[in-house]
Amino acid sequence: MNTNLTKKTFFILLITFFSKNANAQSNHVLWYNQPAEFFEESLVLGNGKMGATVFGGANSDKIYLNDATLWSGEPVNAKMNPDAYKNIPAIREALKNENYKLADELNKKVQGKNSESFAPLGTLEINNSEKGKAVNYHRELDLSNAISKVSYEMAGIKYTREYFVSAPDQIMIIKLTTDQKGALNFDINLKSLLKSNVEVRNNILMMTGTAPIHENPGYTVLPKYLEVKERGTKFTTLIQIKKTDGKITNSRESLILRDATEAIIYVSVATSFNGFDKNPATEGVDDIAIAAQNLNKAYAKPFDKVKESHISDYQKFYNRVNLDLGKTTAPDLPTDERLLRYSEGKEDKNLEILYFNFGRYLLISSSRTMGVPANLQGIWNPYLNPPWSSNYTMNINVEENYWLAENTNLSEMHLPLLSFIKNLSVTGKVTAKTFYGVNEGWASAHNSDIWAMTNPVGTFGKDDPSWACWPLSGAWLSTHIWEHYVFTQDKNYLKNEGYPIMKGASEFFLGWMTTDKNGKLITSPSTSPENKFIAPDGYIGATMYGGTADLAMIRECFEKTINASKVLNIDTAFRTKLEAALSKFYPYQVGKKGNLQEWYFDWNDEDPKHRHQSQLFGLFPGHQITPEKTPDLAAAARKTLEIKGDETTGWSKGWRINLWARLWDGNRAYKMYRELLRYVDPDGKKADKARRGGGTYPNLFDAHPPFQIDGNFGGAAAVAEMLVQSDDNEIRLLPALPDAWEAGFVKGICARGGFEIEMSWENKSLKKVTIISKNGGKTTLISGDKKQDITLKKGEKLEINW
CATH class of the missing domain: 2.60.40 (Immunoglobulin-like)
Structure with a gap:
């Protein structure tokens, strides 16, 4: 028996050896023949709090550093517009009179500040003394162990680097080796776009700084630093080198290593963030002490021990799921070339699996900090003024980030979002009263940030209600609580944490909803996220009443709250209220084109192919529309998708793939999955025939464009949705299996x-x-x-x- 075991182990090792050394076409390794020149070519690492973006240059390596808790701003003043709610009756009156222009103008008065921004912590540079041409260059990210590697030769000497960010040790490690004694010679520098100071103390490179305090006036204006003491989140980065030989020296702002053969760089980051409701300057944690403690603990351990615990911790999540889509004849190519080849319509099943695995990798790497979910860019942002503030956009994007959490076996990664929803329910109580005049429950709107901001945005009346005025995210988010319960069956969580939040969301909508002229329950005012209608008089507007998306989300919220109260056997009287309300909802309407109406009336859209498909919420992620139980509504949903077409942005395409999967149309879902993986050039690349638009960048990041991580997460979730669909009572196996995945x-x-x-x-x-x-x-x-x-x-x- 031992002999057989030995033979078996030997063959496994042999296969592993050849597959790795031949760089066999992989479903878990991204690899390239050149360093990254642009952000969208870099390889990202993370432990759910610290993010690292690795470029892998030979002469000079650049690594962007992020911390999930480093944002501009401070705890939000939820009472920022205390009389906003007084405008609601006038808006409702304007809508009753079908005066949509006036309703839009009045709706602007129900606006507050915009969100704060996720901030870039800094850039680490490793500059080699030897300058020359690198040959036999190889750069990779292995998703199976969350380790990135670079290797190359220069002047006959082989250099290797290994990078990972450990969750157990809260540290980034970079191991540099060379095959010639004393050939390692490099300097390490740190810089930040934020207000900061860099110095070297006791051979430790130290950067300290503060994130800005600003009320973002929009999405295009750089933040202005206000010189205000005792405000803003502080941050610290500490870097130390452990060497086998050679000599460490330093200049005022650099660490220098000379004549070494092997070296390990330890990077520790921390911030003073201490919760959404604590002033990070006066009530913050000690970021310098935390960074030093993490550095000292990791530095004292052998490298192999730190690496081993990193891999073990990561693999307990990653290894839960294994996907194989059958035989592939695609050739072995670097990932960027694979993507280009695939974009030409060629077969590459392992690339399809790689994208799915990459989505799970990104969630493990960006969502392990309670109260701080993955944002629009996960945790990887190099910009002082990131796209859309890299915030929490709650009319689809932050929710889409978590569609794969439960069904791809990463329930623990859902917890940062669930704990964030709890924070929203606190500030949201004030928002419900001051913006909407509802004294029960809590409300949240379109955008948020680390401070759990819940007010409608729009810079106090300066922005378009089509996106700024939308109080429905509490309904959508509350369904995530039920999803977590129904997948895990964790009744304690539902009782102690989840149900009170779900109930609060439902209470708000009971108070917010009103009746139409026929006595049906509707919302007023209402908007359909970021889309506009054409009224009978030709006016193009946003504010109306009884929007389909509103009613679909509230219906789902009420139904899940009812289910939760039944599971816990509590709150019978409240449950009865919700059931009574549901029976009076204005029903779904099918329009003259056979589509599912987006508006209360059968109006045309300003943009018929609009990227949002919020009126289809009841099909996915909701559970109200299915081909079997509601065939007419399912047919109307299909017609809506056909009218919209397949050409759209990354996150929207991710949503549409899930919608087609729920319609049990595997081939249409697969067609769009292929389109999601269409090669897109990096944003900054200048080329005569640059490939632009929605798709996937060379490093597999989703191209909205620019980069938004929700497309990665939505696409990965859709693969699982094509293979398994379920509700509380049944599980459908292979409900939307495409012909391409026959085995x-x-x-x-x-x-x-x-x-x-x-x-x-x-x-x-x-x-x-x-x-x-x-x-x-x-x-x-x-x-x-x-x-x-x-x-x-x-x-x-x-x-x-x-």
């Missing part, structure tokens, strides 16, 4: 009800399925025409040959 295997996809799935298929038919119950329960498995009812005990596993 395959998946392990670790999760389903509602607390189940985990492993299955294989051939010729587009399910062959074998193994289902595990995390907490015990019953469900119905469905694939094709076949159904099977199952009941499992906690931890029980059932294997079925289908």
Whole structure:
């Protein structure tokens, strides 16, 4: 038996050796033959708090550093516009009179400040003394262990670098080696776009600084620094070198290593952020002490131990899911060339898997800080003025970031969003009263930031209501709480944390909704995120009443709150109120084109192909519309998508793929998944025929453009949605399997009800399925025409040959 084990181990090692050394076409390694020149070519690392963007240059390596908790601003004054709610009756009166122009003007009076910005912490540079031409250059990111590597030769000497950001040790490690004794000679520098100071103390390079205090006047104006003492989030970066030989010296602002053979660079970052409601200057944590403690602890450990604990910690999440889409004949190419080849319509199943795996990698790497979810750029931002402030855009984007959390077995990564929603429910109580005149529950709007800002944005009346005036995000976000429960079956969480927040969201909407002339419950005022209608008199407006998206989101919010109260067996009286309200909702309407109406009336859109498809919320991520249970509405949703067309931005395409999957149209979903992976040149690249538009950058970042991470997350979630769909009572296996994926295997996809799935298929038919119950329960498995009812005990596993 030992001999067999030895032989088996030997063959596994042999296969691993050859696959790695031949750089065999991979579904978990991104690799390139040249350093990154642009941000969209770089490789990113993160431990859920600290982010590192690695360029991998040979003569000079540049690494952007970020900390998830470094934002401009300070705790929000939720009472910023205390009389805003007094405008609501006048808006409703204007709408009653069908005066949409006046309604738009009045709606601007129900606006507050814009969000704060996610800030760039700094740039680390490693400058080599030897300048020359690098040959045999190779740069990679291995998703299976969250480690990036660079290797090259210069003047006959081989250099290697290894980079990772450890969650257990809260440290970034860069290991540099050379195959010739004493050939390592480099300087390390730090700089920041923020107000900062750099010095060297006891051979430790130290940068300290403060994020700006500013009220962002819009999305295009650089923040102005206000010289105000005791305000703003402080930050610290500490860098220390551990060497085997050679000599460490320093200048005033640089660390210098000469004549070394191997060196390990330790990078520690921290901020004074101490919660959304604490002044980071006067009530903040000690960022210098935290950074020093993390540095000292990691420095005292052997490199191998730090690396081993990093890999072990990361793989306990990453290894839960394994996807195989069958045989591929695609050649082995660097990732940028693979993407270009794939964009020409060629087959590359492993690239499709790589993109899915990359989405899971990004969520593990950017979402492990409670109360601080992944933002529009995850945690990777080099800009002082990032696109859309790199904030939390809550009319789709922050929610889309988390569509893959539960179903791709990363439930723990959902917790930063769930704890953030709890913060919103605090500031949102004030917003409900002062902006909307509702004294029960909490409300949140279109944008937020680390300070859990909940007011409608728009710079106090300066911006367009089509995007600025939208009080519905509390409804959407509250459904994430139910999703977490229904996947995990964690009743304690639902009782102690989740349900009170869900109830608060529902209470607000009970108070906010009003009736139309027929006594049906609607919202007024209402907007449909970022889209505009054409009124009968030709006016192009945003403010109306009874928008479909509003009603779909509130319906989902009420239904999930009802479900939660039943599970917990509490709040019968409140549940009855919600049920009564639901029975009076203005129903979905099918328009003259056969589409699902976006507006209360059958109006045309200003932009019929608009990127938002908020009126389809009930199809996905909601559960109100299905081809089986509501075929007419499903057909109307399909027509809406056909009118909109397939050409759209990254995050929107990610949403549309999920929508097509829910319509059980695997081939249409797959067509759009391929389009999501269309090669896009880096934003700054000057070329005669630059490839622009929505798609995927060379480093697999989503091109909105510019980079927005939600497309990565939405696309990865859609792969899982094509393979497994579920609700509280049933699990559909291979509901939207495209012809291109005729054979395959998946392990670790999760389903509602607390189940985990492993299955294989051939010729587009399910062959074998193994289902595990995390907490015990019953469900119905469905694939094709076949159904099977199952009941499992906690931890029980059932294997079925289908």
